[in-house]
Each structure stands twice: as structure tokens, then as C-alpha cells.
Amino acid sequence: MIYGIYLSAEGAHAQDYRLNVIANNLANVDTIGFKRQLAICQARYSEPAARGLSGVGAADMENLSGGVLPAVSKTDLTPGPIKQTGSPTDFAIRGDGFFAVQKDNEVLLTRAGNFSLNSRGQLVTQFGVQQYPVLNDNLQPITLDPQLPWEVTREGTIRQAGVVQNLAVMKPASADDLVPVGENLYRTTQPPQPVPLAERQVAQGFLEMSAVQPTLAMVELLEASRLLEANLNMVQTQDQMLGALFNRVLRSA
Template sequence: MPYGMYISAEGAQAQQQRLEVIANNMANMETVGFKRDVPIFQARFAQAIQQQSDYPHSGTQNDVGGGVKIIDVETDFESKSLRQTDIPTDFTINGDGYFQVQAPDGNVFLTRAGNFTIDANGRLITQDEMPVLSTDGTEILIDNTRRWEIYPGGNIVQNGEWTEIGLAKPQSNGDLVKMGNNLFRPLAPVTPVVDGERDVRQGYLEQSGVNPTREMMAMIETSRAYEANTRMIQHQDNMISGLVNRLLSTRS
């Protein structure tokens, strides 16, 4: 493959991957507590260096750029906005920290999506029926037929009994891995959110971190970059076809 066509193909592939990330962001514009993904680009080495038949800065003809590639997809944890719902089982964390929920296999995951419900057994659960955990790691039980309320700091009070919603935070958001369904798996031990920093609000939800205008502009930009790369492939293909035809005509 001609080198120019190779670079254009790599560029088109990188833009296609970026489009997939943007499309996923846009599909979650209304998803509670969703955190947008951001693809990270990096200059790509030439094919010979990629195949380890040469090395960077060798000074040979292989020591040229190889286009771009996506090396990672990072999560943007900064975008936070609240929406008032006035639904008693909707909670949001105003500040740092995550709700702790338990998967069917026993693993504990973190989430910012507080659109909970109460099941037939009185458990406070997520939309995927995962129980929300208290500070001591047990399931939170609420008798929905009787009055209950939440006090500042995330304390659920019913019949004179207090249950503290389990809030935890990682040492760094870089320790979190997306697991789908708005869940994060911590790669390192997490720490409980201390009393002075606990701010749980009832009747509010954290909205999606996706800005529709920003994502649409990024999609237009990426589509144009993809089209530019595919046009370059077509131009180089036409050029090669023209050269081959000229060679054949001179021989005939």
C-alpha cells in the first residue's frame, strides 16, 4: 500500500472510532448521572516502527509520521448539574463521592445515578435492581407504607432508626473503570466520605454530563475529518490507476 494511502486509512479509522464515542455520548444525553467519554489522540509511528523493524529517530526513511491513532478513551467527571424531581426516592450527591451498590455476584460498584426505587421487599434499589448499601455495607430497607425522611448528610430516618447511605470516593477518579449501566469499578480501595463532606439531596437527580451542542459540533468536525481522509484515499487510488494506465499504454 502506498504510504500516503496508509496514513489516510489510519486517519479515517481513528475518526471512525471517535464518531463511535461521540454517538455513545449523544445516546446518553438523558441518562441520569452519565459521564461523557473523551477519546485521546496520539501521533502514530510509521509502519516499520510499529512492526519493530526500525526504531524512532533512526534517521532512515522510516522515521516519518504515521498519522494518528486513539490511544485511550478517558471519562470526563467534571460536568455536574442537578434537576429537581420532587420524587422521594431520587437522590443526588452535591459534591464528591459515589453511591455504593451491590451487584448480584457480590461485587460493590460506585455510581452517581441516584434514581432509586423501593422494591417489594422494601430494599432501596437502582434501576437495575441492585441494592443500595448503607455505610456499614448492608442493604437499605425502607417500609414504604410508613413515613420516612432523609436528613442532611444522607441519613434515612424511619421509626426512630437512622440508616446512613453509604458514600465512598476513590483516591483519584483515574482509579475508576466504566462497567456500563452508569457503574464504576474502583481499581484501588475507596474511602468513606466523612461527615462534614456528606451532602445528599432528596428529590434531585444529577443530569447527564453530555452537552448536546458540544457533542454535535464534535460530530460535525469528526465527520468532515473522516470524509477528508476517505477523499485522500480516493485521490491516491486514482493517481495510482492513472500511473498504471500510462505504463500500460507506453508498452503497447
């Protein structure tokens, strides 16, 4: 009976984790370049198996299911829709790759290309109150003269008054390497690799919108909410049954 309570409690914990991840996705449905997170849960070993007291997969009572365990959240790299803005400091990447920005002497990645020029002529991000320099292929801040015309090629090459700078477009080895650090930025567990110029597709005057699909996210939210409620009801039911059993034992003693 207590084992059943533990299983239901683990199920409730896993669904609560899913709810938080899905709610964060919905909160960013209008965030430029946002990639939705996927809540990953996995089967949990029974307590004896986890402690090494019983062989995993053994056909005995010690290997009853341990329920589910919230593991990690992973980034879904599905691209969001591209919207034309006409702003010369807006950029969208079609296909693979992330823009590289500098925060506290660290190179981070983002798909949000809604940039602007600060007072020093640096191309910077616009997420929140903080502004972080956008980097070129040499991982140096991109600086432009706002008084002079400039152009951007399909490969992300910025030309102004004879000066050529390539936007740093980089990609992780896999989606598993991306770690969200807030402000629509990602850190990579392995060094990211530059996307070759011939494979880059950078569109000036466009933005990649959020990849979150509101209808799908709402369905997932309702599903997780109902599963959480079902597990909590199971905990309550089993607790009541256990209490009734104890009362019977005490009355017969």
C-alpha cells in the same frame, strides 16, 4: 503512495471511533447522572520504530509519522445540573463521590440517584428493567419500611425509627480508574475509597441530570464527521493516483 493510504486509513479509523463515542454521549443526553466519555487518540509510531528496527525520533525516512491511533475513552467527571424533583427516593451528590450499588455480588458505582423501594423495602436503582440494591457504608443493601417516615441528612445518613444507615458514597482514585459497564454503572480498576461523612453533600428530592451538553456534542459530531470524510476522500484520491501510475507503467512495459 501506499504509505499515504495507510495514514489516511488510520485517520479515518480514529475519527470513526470518535463518532461512536460522541454519538453515545448524545444518546444519553437525558440519562440521569450520565457522564460523557472523551475519545482519546494518540500519535502512532512508524512501523519500523514500532518493531524496534529504528530508533524513535531518529531523523530518517524510517521515522515518518505513523498517523494517529484511537487509544481509550475516558470519563469526564464534570457534574451535571441539579434538578429538584421532590421525590423522597431521589438523591443527588453535590461534589465528589458516587453511589455504591450491588450487581452480581460486585460493588459498582453510579451517579444516577433516581432510586425506588422494591417489594422488600430495599432501596434499588431504576435503570432499565434491572434493579440493583443501593448499599450503605457497610456495603449492605439499604432496607426501609415504606409505612414509616424517614429522613436523610446532608451527609447521606438515613434515619428511620431509631435505625441509622449511611449511604455509601465512594470515589475512585482518579477518573482513569472508572470503566463503564453499561446501565449507567462503573467498575473501578482500583478499590474505591469512601468519602468522609464531613465531606459528603447528598441532597434528597433532587437528581443530577446528564452532564452532556447537546450543542457542544453536536459540534464535536460534525467535526469528527467532516474529518472522517476528508480522510476517506484522501484514501480514494491516493488509490486513483496509484492506479493511474500502475497503468502508465504497464503501458510502457
